[in-house]
Amino acid sequence: MDQFIRARNLQMIFSGNSNSCVALDDFNLNVKRHEFFSVIGPSGCGKTTFLRVLAGLIQPTSGKVTINGSEITAPGSDRAMVFQEIVLMPWRNALRNVQFGLEMKEGRDKSRAKALDLIKLVGLEGFEKYYPDELSGGMRQRIGIARALAVDPEILLMDEPFGSLDAQTRENLQDELLRIWEIQRKTVVFSTHSIEEAIYLSDRIAVMTHRPGKVKEIVKVTLSRPREYTQKMSPEFAELRHVVWSLIKNNG
Numbered sequence: 001m002d003q004f005i006r007a008r009n010l011q012m013i014f015s016g017n018s019n020s021c022v023a024l025d026d027f028n029l030n031v032k033r034h035e036f037f038s039v040i041g042p043s044g045c046g047k048t049t050f051l052r053v054l055a056g057l058i059q060p061t062s063g064k065v066t067i068n069g070s071e072i073t074a075p076g077s078d079r080a081m082v083f084q085e086i087v088l089m090p091w092r093n094a095l096r097n098v099q100f101g102l103e104m105k106e107g108r109d110k111s112r113a114k115a116l117d118l119i120k121l122v123g124l125e126g127f128e129k130y131y132p133d134e135l136s137g138g139m140r141q142r143i144g145i146a147r148a149l150a151v152d153p154e155i156l157l158m159d160e161p162f163g164s165l166d167a168q169t170r171e172n173l174q175d176e177l178l179r180i181w182e183i184q185r186k187t188v189v190f191s192t193h194s195i196e197e198a199i200y201l202s203d204r205i206a207v208m209t210h211r212p213g214k215v216k217e218i219v220k221v222t223l224s225r226p227r228e229y230t231q232k233m234s235p236e237f238a239e240l241r242h243v244v245w246s247l248i249k250n251n252g
Contacts, residue, residue: 005031010063025212041208047191080148138169
């Protein structure tokens with residue numbers, strides 16, 4: 001089995017002035033190279049904590065996460081993260097936001113052509129000169145995805161990136177993300193509260209327990225690719241939804 005990303009015996013304890021919180025405990029999973037892998041579970045189960053450990057933003061209390069055998073100890077150019085909160089620089093237009101990570105490495109002129117290609121890839125050609133406050137929430141999140149892709153990471157980490165969007169925009173962006181993934185084949189680790197979203201996007205889904213979070217079960221998504229909206233109405237999709245929902249509901 002391709003064990004591109006491995007989490008082994010991961011524990012994360014957050015300590016406060018008078019108490020502590022165990023966010024993750026005995027957390028173990030494998031993610032394959034080029035896989036679209038989702039993590040789902042009850043609110044507060046540690047999905048974001050795991051992604052932040054994988055991004056190298058925080059260090060676990062014990063255990064480790066490795067990429068291709070190398071332990072993660074800090075952020076790296078092989079990973080990029082897209083957050084639920086759409087964080088763009090308001091003084092930069094769409095093009096300059098996408099260029100941001102590239103400018104220090106390639107310079108402003110060289111990074112421009114790549115940023116323009118990525119804006120086209122996410123379906124925002126013609127909006128290069130618009131500023132964040134002139135764009136809808138869905139457009140801003142597309143810019144966030146393009147900015148993450150600009151540094152050409154091996155792994156794209158996505159922390160409930162569509163959670164704050166309306167239902168129609170969310171479904172449209174799911175299709176856009178799948179289209180981009182089919183083209184670039186990044187390894188994606190995606191957290192969500194939506195069972196339907198996890199099934200529609202993923203190759204496999206890790207269902208987590210209540211806090212302290214650990215992996216209760218891995219569900220393989222058997223839907224054919226490329227994915228189509230009509231699959232959401234299929235008996236196979238309904239059965240997968242029942243399986244995942246039962247695991248979450250009986251999570252005690």
